[in-house]
Amino acid sequence: MAVATVRRRLRCNRVGGARRHRFGTGAGQFGVPAVSVVPGHRPRAARVARRDHQPRSAHCRSPRGRFPSDGARRCRRCACRRRADIRCSVDVRPSDEFARRAVQRRRYPGTCRSDPGELCRVAPASCCRGAGHRRVAQRDLDSGGHRLVRQRRTPGVHRIHRIRRRTVVSGRSGRDPECLRGRRGRDHLPGAEDRRSGQHDDRGAHLGSTVTESDVVSFCRICNAMCGIVATVDDGRVIRIRGDESHALSRGYTCPKGRALGVMHHHPLRLDHPQAASPADPETGLRSLLATSWDESLDDIAEIVRSVIGESGPDGIGMYLASGSAFDTNGRRAAERFLSKTGSLQKYTATTIDTPCKPLVAELVGGWSGLTPVWDHEHSKLLILFGSNPVVSHGHSNAIPDPVRRLRDFQDAGGRIVVVDPRRTETAALADVHLDVRPGSDAMVLGFLVRALLDEARIDKARIDEVRDRAVGVDELVAAVAPFTLAFAVEHTGLSETQLRELLDDVRSAGRISALSGTGSSMNATANVAEWLLWALHIVTDSYDKPGGMWFNPGYLMQLDSRDWQPSDGRAEPGPASRPELPRRFGEYPCSGLVSEIESGNIRVLFVVGGNPVTALPDRKRTEAALASLDALIVLDVVETETTRFATHVIPVAGQLERGDLTWLLDSYQLSVAAQYTPAVVAPGADRRPVWKVFAELGERLDLDVLPRGFTSDNATDESLFGPILARSRTDVDTVLSSPHGVVESGAVFGWVTERVLPDGKWRIAPFELIAQCDELTGGGPYSPAPESSAEFVFDRLLLLPQRRMRTMNSQLRDVAAPGGRTEMPTIVMSPADAHARGIADGDQAKVESDFGITFGEVAVDEKMQSGSIGMPHGWSAPDVGRLTSADTGIDPLTGMVLQSGLRVSVEKLPN
Ligand code: SF4
Known part of the structure; x- marks a missing residue:
């Protein structure tokens, strides 16, 4: 039997049929090194025993409690350690796993499923995990505190020159990349006159010249996601931006903003001289x-x-x-x-x-304002998003490039997504559950969850003692959340008892959870309390600094886990x-x-x-x-x-x-x-x-x-x-400088915050400043969103909510035409009911008035908007949220943040 055939059979994991050798089909091809025995293969007779295995990751098929036969200390597929004391937390049975991967193959045919230590077999040069990636580095869990792991590094060059013998013969010939941004964008670019006069082609090259193009690998610096990009440069002009398919994290993804960077670079309003x-x-x-x-x-x-x-x-x-x-x-x-x-x-x-509540709560609860919880997307089972729309924003304090594919991958691996948002956002459309809460009531939902979980834990002394082991101030927290009963939450959030109970069931059954907040929550008057209760929920469920919950990224460059920390007292x-x-x-x-x-x-x-x-x-x-x-x-x-x-x-x-x-x-x-x-x-x-x-x-x-x-x-x-x-x-230095597509040290790492940052190794779960604001919230004080009927909302004043746009970053890139020539202008987004009640139609001009000022803008009627609220993006001139706000009134005393969301405003149609 040919060696390759033997190898294919050794690698087979599939149950039955002609497709059972699929995983081995790449062996020996594409320069893949020969691997004589591949752990993970189980002959048919061993399959029944293997079903008992609860792998740590969806890829692992090794029996629990045993090392692989070749003596390696870790599973060759997912690097889990098959020891009795480190149990897998993910329960993916083989049949479920096959189904998931079959779906994934159909949806993403190029997705890499190669083993660690091997070159990618699907697309060696443009693999989703990084070109030619290998798993080459492992640190010991016990000594280094790092679970995995792998270092993806693609040695290479940032700049690839291609001399294209394209003789320029016409000012109008060939592909016109600026045309992608629309006629307006092209005609405003420097050199447009020359092109029109026929002395240059559409890329600005002299007629009769030979064109030298180069592709430069870089990354986008517009938002947190920092997607990998490849810029094509032609005679000093940036003529195209595309996603870098070899980028370790963004895997070829870019949003319209990133693709517009070239046009932005040649923007007619660029500042050229002092x-x-x-x-x-x-x-x-x-x-x-x-x-x-x-x-x-x-x-x-x-x-x-x-x-x-x-x-x-x-x-x-x-x-x-x-x-x-x-x-x-x-x-x-x-x-x-x-x-x-x-x-x-x-x-x-x-x-x-827009976000001081996050460093505030991190400092008060964790001792350092820079602590940023990050979604453990590989292990968590439940993701709850409060006022966050990562499909458009690509994450608020988490960088989520390629968000749609990432969220779908999470769901395909058995994860559940719950979106808590007044608007049916693009992310809510993907989610398993969308809870359309009343604007500004995230704190009520979170308070209800924390109270219910603490009440259950207090029945069992061992469970509440576990919470006390990882946090100080548990009794104060219990007292603070006591008012958040089910009835209170129903009254203030607009959700039904069933919706709230089901959310609680989701949290209970997940055990550990991942929950993120966005500007929908962080710009609100109740932002501090909501963010604090979000942290409290994670701490009560033991989800911080633990697999399956949230982790704290120590940073590749900053190496926060190697510093000496002096916890702040939060004053x-x-x-x-x-x-x-x-x-x-x-x-x-x-x-x-x-x-x-x-x-x-x-x-x-x-x-x-x-x-x-x-x-x-x-x-x-x-x-x-x-x-x-x-x-x-x-x-x-x-x-x-x-x-x-x-x-x-x-x-x-x-x-x-x-x-x-x-x-x-x-x-x-x-x-x-x-x-x-x-x-x-x-x-x-x-x-x-x-x-x-x-x-x-x-x-x-x-x-x-x-x-x-x-x-x-x-x-x-x-x-x-x-x-x-x-x-x-x-x-x-060389490792970073010579890795054009980025270098990945590892996935999530755990434990360093608990060990090195927390005061006495415990969270301060009940800071008195936040308890005071919470008391005001539940006691009808200035932070309390008084319950109002939806009828009052419709016919009286509406709540102003922030809004993210896909093609602009606040007002950055606002006049850069997007691919297809579309420029996304800001609008006043209203629900059909609110618009109808005011005689406003889509496209009408309207006046928005708050206690502090007036602004004007065009209305966009959107059925995804909840009645009683309007959405406006921040940072524009028309409509201008800044004209509706005050630097003196409604200032949060803990952070000094201006209230720019949750303001009461009236909307009126302007005469045509
Ligand atoms: S999501 Fe868009 S704006 Fe953000 S880094 Fe990626 S390409 Fe740039």
Whole structure:
């Protein structure tokens, strides 16, 4: 019998039929190394015994309690340790497993099912787990604390040059990639005139030239998911962005935003040269921007900073850092270092706009604000999403690239998804259960679950003692959640008794759970209590830091699990001088205090890095007036925004395709311990410079050490500045720099937070600050959403809810036409019942009014919207959520967050 045939039979796992040798069909092909005996194979006679095995993962077929016959310490399929003391938690019987994989094969024919240690047999060059991946590294569970595991690394090159002998003969011939973004986008691009005149082709190449194209492997830096991308560059122009099929995590996925990066790079409003403002118009406060040189601009800024620090002290300098800077590793570090070197405390970030409840609860309960629970998607059985729509957002504080496939894979492996959301979102449409709660009542659902589980645990002393073993303050928690009875939850959430009981049954039967919250929950008035009860639910069910629940990603680059931790006591410092009642937490002041600091003259110079405070901050009129009154407003950005109109200095910085980067700041948001480096896809165009260089040069003018020791603005490069970060990472510098598709150290790891971060190894499950807010919630205080009938909701005022869009990130990419020429404009989303009650039809213009202001916009009638609420995306000019909010009223006392969700508003049709 031929060797290959023997091997195929040895690998067979299937029950019966001609297809039973399917798994072995790749052996000996595609350069797959010969494996003489493959553990996992069981001859037909052994199959009955194998059914008793409860594998740790869906792939494992090894008998429990035994090592494989070749003496390896782990199962060769899933790396589970078949020892009696480590029992598998996943109960997948062979027949179920075959059915699941059959479905998966039909749905995703390219999905890799190769064994660890082997090259992928399905698609060696573009495998879903990374090209040519191998499982090569294993750490011992007992000594290293790491369960698995495998290191996927694809040595290779970031840039592949292809000289295409495409002789350019016509200005209109061939494929036109910019056309993908629509006629408008193409005609606005630089060079459009030349193309129309026939001197260049549609990609901007000179007629008669030979085209050199190159594909550059990179990753998208618009949102947390950080999907792998491949950018095709043609004569310095980015002509196409596609998903990187060899990327270890995103597996070829990109959303429309990522694919629009090339168009964004060539955006007609890109900032190309430094500009300085003429004196402000006394009536409008607006200034004209005039081109200037880098030296003039930086000299001028340095002089202003020096004189303001001399006159008002370091707190005269402020800085607002937003999502445009969150993915710029060197830029963010240099900006923060510049501010701290001046001695100023006036740091403001977008964290306090939409999600301060998360670091707050992490700090109060876990002792460190940076603790971010991550979904254990490989082992958990139940995923509950509160106000989160990852199909569109790709995760709020979790990075979920390729969300639809990932959620379906989870369901195919036996997982159950419950979405708790007032709107039938895109994720709710995929879920097993959608609970359309009343807006702002997530805390009520969670309080009911925690109370019910604690009541059951208290009946059995051993069970409540287990909870006490992992948390302090259990009795206080029991008292705090006592009011969340079933009747109370029904009254406030709008859910039925049956729905709530079934949810409780789901939690009970899952044992451990994974639950995530999104902006639907975190921007609400009850955000702190809801987030706290979410943590309490995980702690009561023993789901944190344990397989099958949530884990804490220590980060590939940050290596949080190797640091020494001093748990924080969670106390806040006083706010800025003009608003001392606001809390200073996480090393920054809340954004609600920024405008009053400017108005009171405390901040005289403001740096804005990658943000648009005019549309992001509350009370737009007041914000605009404050910005216009500054001695200097220095905006570092890639395109013109509403804020650049008020700037005294506009600094054109390198966009994400023009700079090298690392997945550093959001290292611990990933679903694996992973990292990636990207070089610049193209060199910075026009007169742009990277953010780090701007602050380094300013620092040199002001005698401040902004860059790490030994670096200057002249000798540093993107890559050289990564050295200090990579030196502290899990591996050597070369491993990260030479892995174009990213490097994955392992899946979920457990135990390090309990051992190293928690005060005394226990969660502080009942912080008094949160109990006080909870008491107000249940006692009808200011945080209490009073029960209202749906009739009152329809005919009186509606609740304003945040909304995510697939083609825009807040207002980023707003005027970039998406593939197909569509540009997604913001709308006021209403239910048909609410629209009908006000005589509003789809596409009508409407006025939205709150207690604080008015905004206008186009209505989109959406039957998925719950009656009694409207949805509006944040960060736009029309409609503008900021015009409906106040920086003084409705401020959360624990975080200083402005209430931008759950506001009562009225909607009225505008005359045609
Ligand atoms: S989900 Fe979209 S925006 Fe986010 S990283 Fe991926 S491609 Fe970029």
